[in-house]
Amino acid sequence: MTHELNILLVDDEAEFIQRLAERLSLRGFKTQVAYEGPGAIELVRRGAFHAVVLDVMMPGMDGLQTLNAVKKIDSDVEVILLTGHTSLEAALEGIQAGAFDYLVKPVDVDELAFRLQDACEKRRLQIKQATNSDR
Amino acid sequence: MLRLLRNMLAGFRARSEPPRALETDEALQTGFKLRYLLFKRILNANDKVLNMMAEMETALQGSRPFGMSFTRSRCALISANVFQIIQHLNSLAPGGNYKGLYARFDDIQQQLGRMLDTRPKTSEGQLVLRLDQIDKTQVDAAGGKMATLGEISRKLRLSTPPGFVITAAAYRLFMAHNRLQEEIERRLQAYDTGDPDQAQQLRSGIQQLVIRSPLPDALAVELGRAVEMLQASNGNRLHLAVRSSAVNEDTREASFAGQYRSLLNVSPKHLQQAYKEVVASKYTETAMSYRFHRGLRDEDVVMCVGCLKMVDAVCGGVVYTRNPLNPAEDTLLIHSVWGLPRLVVDGRSGADRFVVSRKEPLVILSREIVQKPLKYRCLEEEGICRYAVEDRESLQASLSDAQALDLGRLALELETYSGEPQDIEWAIDGEGRVQILQCRCLQMFPQPGRDPEAAEAGASDHPVLLQGGVAASPGAAAGAVHLLKKEVDKLRFKAGGVMVIRQALPGYAPLLDRAAAVIAEHGSLSSHLANVAREYGVPALFGVSGALAKLTPGQVVTVDAMGRRVYEGAVAHLFRSVRPPIRLMAGTPVHETLKSVSAHILPLNLRDPDAVDFRPGSCRTFHDIIRFCHESAVREMFQFGRENEFPQRASKQLLVDVPLKWWVLNLDDGFREEVEGRHVKLDNIVSIPMQALWDGITMAPWQGPPPIDGKGFLSVMFEATRNTALLPGMQSRYTERNYFMIAKNYCSLTTRFGFHFASVESCVSERVPENYILFRFKGGAADDLRRHRRVALIGDVLGEHDFDVSVADDVLRARFEDYPMEVMQHRLKILGYLIMHTRQLDMVMANDAMVNHYRNKLKTAIAGLSRRECQERP
Structure with a gap:
């Protein structure tokens, strides 16, 4: 089910996000990482991602700003937010801004994998439905 | 989008619209x-x-x-x-x-x-107030301690050292400066784990942050001016006692005893640093754990700081205007030491103890003079020092009888004025004048009468290990001995243990929420630790000499504080007098906030x-x-x-050989292959939760309704006439049949057999944290008592299988979740079985004997189900 799912992971904690990317790769996802918002936006502009995992607390451009920018470039891409205990309020804000879901750090990799599967499945169905009714 | x-x-x-062609x-x-x-x-x-x-x-x-x-x-x-x-x-x-x-x-x-x-919105008001400018009405500006001190020095002819208070407005200004408060909140919120190392780092990090932050200029200027004014009237050699006077301290039955730092004999040129250190002590382990356990929010504690002229005491101590453990005794209690009174509240050494009658003319009822080998005195330049006291002096009374009686009168005057028993810290200066340093309301812990002989008789099988000392906090409790000699021993302390310590230091207070009881070789009823132990309801026996030597780590002992004895083993009958656990959180700001948001x-x-x-x-x-x-x-x-015109997805009737009709609606991937017709076969169903439920439903043939006694039948008839909702035709929506809605990993079942309504909803897959079963059961035709008996019976059986059960009226709800697939399936089978076999049981729930009979029958069947399960597995 995870076959050919392209995921972008964005967090300024480089070590953490690299490890997370590795563990998701083991579960069959194709992953790329970015360490700050602008870099992530550039990658989204260039590549096609099914979903983006975004840390809320980042210096400079924070997760919510990045979310808005990503959604502007590609409204179909699904976003999952990672929040810490200090930024729980961002969960609601993010969901109101169109994020698919949130997870609270520390992240359980399996839970993230489930969420990503659901998010990508939703994206696939929505696109399929859109093409069906365009026909 | x-x-x-x-x-x-x-x-x-x-x-209403038909699908587009x-x-x-x-x-x-x-x-x-x-x-x-x-x-x-x-x-x-x-x-x-x-x-x-x-x-x-x-x-x-x-x-x-x-x-x-x-x-x-x-x-x-x-x-x-x-x-x-x-x-x-x-x-x-x-x-x-x-x-x-x-x-x-x-x-x-x-x-x-x-x-x-909940953050305070404004930071108005003066930054510094002189003690002679304030009274009790200024608690919010000056904090409890200083407002009280101002009040008594103005309204009563009591002597207090001159000084000033750095106000709540000053605190807010300081905390707003460079967004200090925001940074602290950020760090506090980030910490949500129970890891003690991380907590220690958090606390020391915040304290350092506070101490390193510069004071806002306006505040620095005001402090300088206040010191100058104090020097003008008290001479240039003036030193200060800098101590906390937090807003909300000494209120809501929370004593805050020994929470924050007090810096004694501070040179005025270091006042800024001292101020910050006292403010930073809001984030010590003692203070934070106290706030946590008493439901106080960080923002509830506003640190005002009192600065008083330092009194270089010849002797000092604490007066309690009543015995907190025995208010009926009608006595005053004075503890006194040589030098500064700090030694008493620290619980570091013994203190002379005077019991004085409260009735005029005051008389000394008893006097206990102990050895006082230490004293604190002021140093010339700055700070205080612990001195050894010569043998002769150390055995002398630190207070004369006349002074004790004087003190008693002052204390009673204070009590009369405030209307409540008081806890007063005092000092006598070089010229023999009594100075009141601090006073606050004393909490009372009256004990129910006890029969000492009966207590001893009941414990006759248990050797007495220790005897004597003073009850610092009432009650009796048993636990394993932990000898705490060094700082690291605190980390090894295990919940439920009996804490055995040499000195009753305030630093042990954070362990009190986990301790069964406390035994200290030194320390008195007036120490901070005793105060907090009483608040937490932890029995404490202080002043027990040789405790550390006589007790062995791990040994189980019973501490009987009021009996002033420590017994070997657990003396069960002593616990009977133990108070119920205190609902510490009730009425606290944290609890109140939770209550209001919960609404x-x-x-x-x-x-x-x-x-x-x-x-x-x-x-x-x-x-x-x-x-x-x-x-x-x-x-x-x-x-x-x-309703959708999509034949494959219309509801299908299940083709099975059971007397009831069952309908199945496939939501997604619940069928092996799509079905065109109106019926679906059982072997075409691949819904994991439905299969499990169905196994339970069909496990044993239903034997028809159980035999009904005459009354049971009558009560069904009566209920049917009374409750129109039970009559046919009044039933709602999709409840007229038994309906399954399914997908591979999902199933919801709604059943109504006659008067009985049950629903199950369940997700079961490899995603363990998403697995759950929700069961609702309601109704029944018989009278209330019978119905309730049945609901209780089902709740019982489910509870034994780890369901989380709640019953309100005759509605039962049960949840079971987060287990792997096989466990979920097993519980679904139990539910299936219960739904089938309890459906009309309320008619036979005539008495408890019947209930027991059916309970056993159900349990046997369910146990059989589990057994079969095991045998089926390879």
Whole structure:
């Protein structure tokens, strides 16, 4: 089910996000990482991602700003937010801004994998439905 | 995105419209899948909210401590999930009139926001106030301690050292400077684990942050001016005692004994540093753990700081105007040491003890002069020092009888003025004048009368290990001995242990929430530790010499504080007099905040899905919203499947050889292959939870209704005439049949057999944290008593299998979750069996004997089910 799912992971904690990317790769996802918002936006502009995992607390451009920018470039891409205990309020804000879901750090990799599967499945169905009714 | 929404709208045009002709089966199939996905997301979020609400309910009981971050985090996450549920429901049924939920959500969310924003809004007022400018009305500006001291020095002819207070306004100014408060809050919120190392780092980090922060210029200038004025009237050699005077200290039955730092004999040129150190002590382990256990929010403690002229005491100590453990005794209690009174409150050494009658003329009833080998005195330049006291002096009374009586009179005057028993710290200076340094209300802990002989007789099998000392906190408790000699021993202390220490130092207070009892070789009833032990209800026996040598680590002992004995082993009968656990959180600001936000989250007003007001506008709480959404989502899924002209997805009747009719609606991937006709065979069903339920339902043939006694039958007839909801034709919606809604990993079953209503909803897959079973059971035709007996019986059986059961009236709810697939399947089988075999049991629930009979029958059958399970496995 995870076959050919392209995921972008964005967090300024480089070590953490690299490890997370590795563990998701083991579960069959194709992953790329970015360490700050602008870099992530550039990658989204260039590549096609099914979903983006975004840390809320980042210096400079924070997760919510990045979310808005990503959604502007590609409204179909699904976003999952990672929040810490200090930024729980961002969960609601993010969901109101169109994020698919949130997870609270520390992240359980399996839970993230489930969420990503659901998010990508939703994206696939929505696109399929859109093409069906365009026909 | 808009385009997508529009397409979805087109895909799920309102139910009344027929599907558009050009839509292919494939499109509909996609529509089904998408809906089911949204439906699952609703269930998932619903489950999360229910769990968090259960946590809030537990916290509301108030017997376990929690902080503001608990309330804040639960509110934030519940909001996020409730919003998701509303969003998903609206996407699932765009024509379904659910938009009004957003407005209800916003309303509730705004109210919660207001309640959680508890930070003080202004920082007006003077930065420094002289002691002779303040009285009790200025508690909010000067803090409790200093306001009281100002009051008594102005209204009573008592001598207090001159000084000033650095006010609440000054504190707020300091904390706002460079956004210090924000940074502290950020760090506090980031910490949410129980890891002690991390907690230690957090605390010391915050303290350093405070100490390193510069004072705002305005405050620095004011401090300089205040010192100059004090020097003008008291000479240039003036030194200061700098101590906390927190707002909210000494209130709400919270003593804050020994919470914060006091710096003694500070040179005025170091006042700024001393001020910051006292403020930083808001974040010591003692203070933070105390706040946590007493339900105080960080922002509840505003650190005003008192600066008094330092008194180089010849002797000093503490007066209690009553014995807190025995208020009826009508005595005053004076503890006195050589030098500064700090030695008494620190519990570091013994103190002379005078018991004085409270009736005029005051008389000394008893006098206990102990060896006082140490004393604190002021150093010339700055600070204080512990000196050894010569043998002769150390054995002398630190207070003369005349002084003791004087002190007693002063103390009584103070008590009369404040109207409550007082805890007074005093010092006598080089010229023999009594100075009042601090006073606050003394909490009383009256003990029920006890018969000492009976207590001893009951313990006759247990050797007495230690005897004597003073009861510092009442009660009796048993536990394993922990000898605490070094700082690191604190880390090894295990919950439920008996803490054995040399000195009753305030630093041990953070262990009190885990300790069964405390034994200290030194220390008195007036020490800070004793104060906190009484508040926490932990029995404490102080002044027991040789305790560390005589007790062995790990040995189980019973401490009987009032009997002043330590017994070997656990003396059970002594515990009978033990107080019930104190509901520490009740009435505290943290608890109050949780209570007020809960009122907008927890109550469920929309109970009846068939009622007219079961609509978005009637949702008053988050619970109402999720209940409404869950019900509506199920209904939407059901109706969409039934009414859509898509034969493969219409509901099918299950082809089985059982007397009842069962209908199955496939939501997504519940069938092995699509079915065109009106019936589905059992072997075409691949829904994991449905298969398990069905196994339970068909495990044993139903033997027909149990034999009814005459009364049981009559009560059914009576109920049927009285309750029209039970009459045929009045039944609602899809309850006329037994309905399964299924997908591979999902199943919901709604059954109604006659008068009995049961529903099961379950997700079972490899995603263990998403697995759950929700069971609801309601109704029955017989009278209340019989119905309740049956509900209790089912609750009993489910409880034994780890279901979380709640019963309100004759409605039973049970949850079971987060177990691997096989365990979930086993529990579903039990439910299937119960649903079939208890359906008319209330008619035979005539008496307890019958109940027991059926209980055993059910249990045997269920045990058989588990056994069969084991045998079936390879």
